[in-house]
Amino acid sequence: GNSVTQMEGPVTLSEEAFLTINCTYTATGYPSLFWYVQYPGEGLQLLLKATKADDKGSNKGFEATYRKETTSFHLEKGSVQVSDSAVYFCALSGGSSNTGKLIFGQGTTLQVKP
Amino acid sequence: NAGVMQNPRHLVRRRGQEARLRCSPMKGHSHVYWYRQLPEEGLKFMVYLQKENIIDESGMPKERFSAEFPKEGPSILRIQQVVRGDSAAYFCASSPSGQGNNSPLHFGNGTRLTVT
Numbered sequence: 001g002n003s004v005t006q007m008e009g010p011v012t013l014s015e016e017a018f019l020t021i022n023c024t025y026t027a028t029g030y031p032s033l034f035w036y037v038q039y040p041g042e043g044l045q046l047l048l049k050a051t052k053a054d055d056k057g058s059n060k061g062f063e064a065t066y067r068k069e070t071t072s073f074h075l076e077k078g079s080v081q082v083s084d085s086a087v088y089f090c091a092l093s094g095g096s097s098n099t100g101k102l103i104f105g106q107g108t109t110l111q112v113k114p
Numbered sequence: 115n116a117g118v119m120q121n122p123r124h125l126v127r128r129r130g131q132e133a134r135l136r137c138s139p140m141k142g143h144s145h146v147y148w149y150r151q152l153p154e155e156g157l158k159f160m161v162y163l164q165k166e167n168i169i170d171e172s173g174m175p176k177e178r179f180s181a182e183f184p185k186e187g188p189s190i191l192r193i194q195q196v197v198r199g200d201s202a203a204y205f206c207a208s209s210p211s212g213q214g215n216n217s218p219l220h221f222g223n224g225t226r227l228t229v230t
Binding site (some may be wrong): 034042049089102106 | 118149155156157159162170205209219222
């Protein structure tokens with residue numbers, strides 16, 4: 001079945017450092033890929049998405065490129081801020097079973113220190 | 115435009131009691147999804163409903179758990195005879211069309227269930 005694997009956290013960085021959170025997926029068909037962010041005590045918010053191979057999703061300085069050849073969707077940001085501290089979830093939907101259901105990775109906690 | 119509304123925000127139940135979690139989707143959304151987040155884990159899909167229909171319940175435990183989304187009113191996730199292992203955050207999400215590629219899910223802030 002479809003699945004998503006993320007790098008384990010926590011990831012601890014200093015402010016203005018470069019961020020990469022790795023995400024790989026297994027899916028049949030052609031899924032859409034997403035990054036969601038969860039701040040403490042809140043629900044998930046969509047950060048960015050990509051719906052086909054080679055698409056780049058971007059928002060708030062974060063980027064991720066849909067790489068079909070490596071089945072990856074790594075999240076990057078050039079310069080993190082303390083306010084970026086949160087849990088980040090990679091997810092997929094669609095493929096051969098397009099009910100809109102999201103399959104999530106286990107989440108990666110990011111801690112940014114001033 | 116109000117987002118996905120879940121209530122209660124926090125719910126405490128003793129073992130053996132029933133828990134009812136409510137979710138009002140965003141205006142215009144007729145597709146609802148329930149997820150469970152155990153401590154230090156990701157979100158696990160439970161059930162997908164449209165108005166008056168369960169479309170996919172492949173993630174629902176076979177016993178004690180049920181869900182509905184009536185024609186009028188919120189979606190309800192019901193857990194009977196709760197046990198400590200049911201303690202988790204339960205998130206509801208909605209979308210207008212159920213086609214995730216073009217209509218990403220919008221999540222509520224969750225209900226945190228604690229079973230004592």
